[in-house]
Amino acid sequence: MKALVLAGGFGTRLRPLSCTRPKMLFPLANEVMLDWTLKNLASSGVDTVVLAVNYMAEALVRYFGPTKFDLGIIYSREDRPLGTGGPIKKAAELLVDGEPFLVLNGDVISDIDYGQLIEHHKRKGGLATIALIRVPDPSRYGAVELDGDDKVLRFVEKPELGTAPSNLINAGIYVLEKEVLDYIPDGKVSTEKEVFPLLAKEGKLYGHEVRGLWVDIGVPDAYLEANHLVLEKLNGSAVGEGCVVDETATVLEPSSLGNGVLIGAHSVIGPDTSISDHVQIGQGCRIERSIIFPGVTIGDYSSIRNAIIGENASIERWVKVESGSLIGDYATISDGVTITQGVSICPSKTVTESILEPGQVM
Ligand code: GDD
Ligand code: MG
Numbered sequence: 001m002k003a004l005v006l007a008g009g010f011g012t013r014l015r016p017l018s019c020t021r022p023k024m025l026f027p028l029a030n031e032v033m034l035d036w037t038l039k040n041l042a043s044s045g046v047d048t049v050v051l052a053v054n055y056m057a058e059a060l061v062r063y064f065g066p067t068k069f070d071l072g073i074i075y076s077r078e079d080r081p082l083g084t085g086g087p088i089k090k091a092a093e094l095l096v097d098g099e100p101f102l103v104l105n106g107d108v109i110s111d112i113d114y115g116q117l118i119e120h121h122k123r124k125g126g127l128a129t130i131a132l133i134r135v136p137d138p139s140r141y142g143a144v145e146l147d148g149d150d151k152v153l154r155f156v157e158k159p160e161l162g163t164a165p166s167n168l169i170n171a172g173i174y175v176l177e178k179e180v181l182d183y184i185p186d187g188k189v190s191t192e193k194e195v196f197p198l199l200a201k202e203g204k205l206y207g208h209e210v211r212g213l214w215v216d217i218g219v220p221d222a223y224l225e226a227n228h229l230v231l232e233k234l235n236g237s238a239v240g241e242g243c244v245v246d247e248t249a250t251v252l253e254p255s256s257l258g259n260g261v262l263i264g265a266h267s268v269i270g271p272d273t274s275i276s277d278h279v280q281i282g283q284g285c286r287i288e289r290s291i292i293f294p295g296v297t298i299g300d301y302s303s304i305r306n307a308i309i310g311e312n313a314s315i316e317r318w319v320k321v322e323s324g325s326l327i328g329d330y331a332t333i334s335d336g337v338t339i340t341q342g343v344s345i346c347p348s349k350t351v352t353e354s355i356l357e358p359g360q361v362m
Contacts, residue, residue: 105172
């Protein structure tokens with residue numbers, strides 16, 4: 001079976017971290033985010049994955065290469081953004097082989113059983129089946145109205161607050177028959193706004209409610225939540241090779257340390273924290289519910305909570321980084337600086353004075 005993974009979005013809501021890498025390459029519990037999905041596909045009987053790439057395509061091609069986890073990986077490159085539907089049409093020849101195929105949003109982390117979804121699709125006999133997940137607030141997603149036979153009566157993308165037909169939303173995972181390609185025009189197409197509403201109207205779209213781990217990492221909070229859920233699933237603390245953790249330091253579960261991580265005396269790391277390869281943390285630091293990209297240095301007595309620190313950034317001593325803040329790659333936060341909630345610091349920026357208002361610092 002074949003699967004198309006949509007991996008071409010700009011990751012606008014994760015800037016500045018997505019300015020220097022596509023979001024599918026963000027670390028999650030010390031693995032690259034899309035690797036979690038590829039492993040799940042490989043163990044569900046998928047043999048070939050088509051990666052639909054556009055933004056920073058080369059970074060993806062370089063990282064995944066022609067094969068991974070026993071999957072063949074083919075790249076379908078777009079010279080301009082084709083939305084969520086255009087890439088399916090563009091890759092048609094690579095996907096159609098007499099069987100239905102899977103389509104996945106590459107920024108979704110989930111442990112859903114693809115096999116069960118495919119079975120449900122075959123049983124219902126529609127042209128497309130969407131995996132559905134129940135969420136408290138459907139307004140960021142595509143919400144559906146289902147009948148008693150799991151047929152989708154209505155599909156509404158990003159419904160305004162209070163107008164969603166239900167709390168069941170499109171999980172960004174579909175099984176499609178080749179006939180769906182006839183519903184997708186050439187060029188830039190939104191599957192959610194142009195294709196699903198039409199299929200629903202014709203009674204050819206089905207849904208299948210799934211449960212378990214599911215997060216779209218599109219916004220910082222969701223990315224931190226995905227990190228928490230994946231770490232929890234790992235059950236405990238993973239420690240890479242060559243780590244040196246001072247005997248007076250504490251790592252609270254669940255957390256993960258990559259290779260060559262150094263942690264100084266009396267520092268407390270975790271819970272819900274991913275520290276990537278070759279990160280150096282001084283003494284007396286406190287890092288909680290955060291994601292630290294590779295090569296970061298954190299000086300003595302600094303604290304980081306609910307924040308994401310980009311590759312090779314330098315957090316000096318007595319620094320405080322608070323909730324929802326994002327520090328770009330190679331940025332320097334100088335001694336004694338406080339970065340309050342909801343601040344994004346651009347890559348390579350040096351910050352010498354505290355920032356006490358949310359916003360972006362160029
Ligand atoms: N190849 C390619 N080309 N991929 C693209 C493009 C493009 O032009 N534009 C977006 N993508 C990819 C993104 O990288 C992402 O993996 C996926 O398509 C969905 O785009 P998002 O921008 O993340 O959409 P969303 O999160 O607002 O909404 C979608 O996902 C929700 C579930 O997470 C919709 O499918 C919703 O209906 C759904 O509920
Ligand atoms: Mg998304």
